[in-house]
Amino acid sequence: MFDLNKILRPNIKNLVPYSSARDEFKGEASVFLDANENSFGSPLPTNYNRYPDPLQHKVKLRLSEIKGVPPRSIFLGNGSDEAIDILFRAFCRPGIDNVITVPPTYGMYEVSANINDVAIRRISLTADYQLDLEGIAEAIDENTKLIFICSPNNPTGNSINRDDIETILANFKGLVVIDEAYINFSKQKTFIQELTEYANLVILQTLSKAWGLAGLRVGMAFASEEIIEIFNKVKPPYNINEASQQLALEALHNVDQVNDWIKQTVMEREILVSNLLEYDFVEKIFPSDANFILVKTSDAKGIYQYLVDHGIIVRDRSKVELCENSLRITIGTPEENKTLLNTLSQLKNKPTEA
Ligand SMILES: *Cc1c(COP(=O)(O)O)cnc(C)c1O
Numbered sequence: 001m002f003d004l005n006k007i008l009r010p011n012i013k014n015l016v017p018y019s020s021a022r023d024e025f026k027g028e029a030s031v032f033l034d035a036n037e038n039s040f041g042s043p044l045p046t047n048y049n050r051y052p053d054p055l056q057h058k059v060k061l062r063l064s065e066i067k068g069v070p071p072r073s074i075f076l077g078n079g080s081d082e083a084i085d086i087l088f089r090a091f092c093r094p095g096i097d098n099v100i101t102v103p104p105t106y107g108m109y110e111v112s113a114n115i116n117d118v119a120i121r122r123i124s125l126t127a128d129y130q131l132d133l134e135g136i137a138e139a140i141d142e143n144t145k146l147i148f149i150c151s152p153n154n155p156t157g158n159s160i161n162r163d164d165i166e167t168i169l170a171n172f173k174g175l176v177v178i179d180e181a182y183i184n185f186s187k188q189k190t191f192i193q194e195l196t197e198y199a200n201l202v203i204l205q206t207l208s209k210a211w212g213l214a215g216l217r218v219g220m221a222f223a224s225e226e227i228i229e230i231f232n233k234v235k236p237p238y239n240i241n242e243a244s245q246q247l248a249l250e251a252l253h254n255v256d257q258v259n260d261w262i263k264q265t266v267m268e269r270e271i272l273v274s275n276l277l278e279y280d281f282v283e284k285i286f287p288s289d290a291n292f293i294l295v296k297t298s299d300a301k302g303i304y305q306y307l308v309d310h311g312i313i314v315r316d317r318s319k320v321e322l323c324e325n326s327l328r329i330t331i332g333t334p335e336e337n338k339t340l341l342n343t344l345s346q347l348k349n350k351p352t353e354a
Contacts, residue, residue, distance in 0.1 A: 002200040004226055007145055007174055012090050017233040022054055052242035055232065059218075059245050062252045067192055069222055075231040078239050080181065080204045080219030081108050083231070087177060087202065088116040090234050091145045099146040100139055102131060104155060104320045106179060109148040124321060129156040129286065131164045140172065147172060150179040152186050155317050155328045157288030159188040169198045175227075177202045182290035184210035184262050185269075192222055199224055209291060210262050213251055216244045265291050269331045275341050283325070292330045300325040303347065310343045 005013065021035035033039070035051055042049045060071040067074075077083040092099065094117035101109050103122050113120045121144070123135040136147065147168060151160040169176050178191050180203055191203050203222040208214035218240060221231060240248075251258075269288060276282050276295060281303060284296040297303055300318040304327060307314055315328040331337065 002173055002198075004199070004224075004230075007091055008230065009089075009091060009093055012230065012234060015233055018237050020051070020054055020237045022051055023237075046243075048242050050242070052238050052240065052245055054237050054239075056240050056245055059240075059249050059252070062249055063220065066252065066255065067222070069192055069195065070225070072225045073195060073222055073228055075221040075223070075228050075235075076240050077219045077221065077231075077235070079208065079217045080179070080206045080221070081112075082235070082239060083204055083219055083221040084108055084112045084177075085115070086231050086234050087146055087175065088112050088118055090230050091175065092116060092118040093143075094118060097143045097145045098141070099148065100136060100144060101148050102136070102150075104129075104153075104317075104322050105148065105150045106154045106181075125153075125156070127322070129153060129158050129322070130161055131168075133164055133167060136168065137171075140174075144172075145174045146177055147174065148177045148179065150181070151188070152180075152182040152289035154181065154290070155292070155294055155315070155320065155323060155326075157182075157286055157290045157292060157294050159186055159289045162188065165191070166194075169194070169201055172200065175200050175202050177204060179204045181206050181209055184258075185266060185291045186289035188289060195222060195224065199226075202227060207248060207251070210265075211251060211258055212261070213248065216247055218244055218248045264334075265331050268334060268337055269293065272329070272331060272337050272341070276344070279344060281347070292328055294323065294326050294328050296324075296326045298325065300327050303327065303344075306347050307340075307343065312340055312343060 025034060037051065038049045041047050056076045057071070059076060060074045063074055064071045075083060077086070098119040098121055099113055100121045100123060102125050104125065110120055121139040123132050123139050126132055149160055149165055151165070152158060153160060165178065178201070180190055183190050183205060191201060195201055201223065205220045207216060207218040273285050273293060276285060281298045282295055283298060286294045294317065300316055304314060304316040317323040317326045317328050332340070
């Protein structure tokens with residue numbers, strides 16, 4: 001059975017969290033002289049002189065309506081990268097514990113592990129970019145605290161089989177972290193509804209991709225109230241600034257615009273794929289559930305450089321395992337995608353002699 005207390009680091013179990021002025025007095029008042037703020041105001045059209053809500057109640061209330069989870073099951077971080085880092089700091093003893101990653105996948109799990117001096121056990125995805133369940137089962141020991149599964153996966157774009165993820169959720173005694181940064185573009189449904197089923201489930205999402213707010217740095221973690229309480233204990237008191245909270249709240253009332261962009265992106269993705277498959281330097285395009293595609297080419301380095309020379313930047317992933325000669329291409333606006341295709345068609349017709 002999963003026991004949260006068993007996997008928590010002892011120093012975090014015993015931690016007395018920082019108590020801010022806003023934690024100690026939450027009510028209404030007319031004079032606030034408790035936080036050493038500038039009571040006159042800000043040298044800006046909007047006042048930012050007060051510290052922001054440490055627990056971002058308004059944003060969480062709106063997210064709760066959209067996602068169908070109680071506000072207490074939501075954590076907001078300075079990007080989902082903050083949530084990843086907190087998972088390490090709360091659950092992994094440096095130099096003792098380990099985590100499992102399933103490469104090729106998002107690079108931050110490994111960076112965060114290294115920063116926190118936590119060992120990584122890499123169990124590569126299979127040739128069709130699915131989980132090697134046996135390999136994962138063999139890699140788990142009593143010090144394995146976290147398993148990171150990115151679905152849809154970055155940089156491969158595919159979703160991970162749901163049954164495989166559930167097998168791990170049902171058997172692993174640590175936390176299963178499902179990174180759903182690209183879930184809005186996927187035909188697969190989110191694991192959020194499974195939170196009531198699995199006490200060891202943590203879901204990461206973000207406002208950086210479909211929501212178009214990468215510059216605001218707002219990421220989300222969804223988990224049991226007990227896990228979210230731990231996140232809140234460990235996080236810096238004011239980790240989401242006031243401007244980001246206000247703007248995120250405003251954006252979260254514009255669901256229709258975002259859904260429209262998602263539809264367009266998915267349509268554009270399919271158009272881009274069918275056009276790219278016409279080019280002889282394109283060997284394979286992996287099925288994508290995300291707002292990018294992984295394109296296997298005959299010469300990733302050469303094509304990458306050719307595109308750079310024409311002012312178009314894609315991501316060369318050819319050094320990543322199982323991604324030989326592959327480029328990761330984000331789906332842009334219809335105009336941007338046309339520019340990409342036109343530029344590439346000139347590469348195709350480029351005379352081979354100087
Ligand atoms: C982009 C991305 C994120 C988002 O990180 P933020 O810090 O929220 O911007 C998280 N996970 C994956 C897999 C990503 O590709």
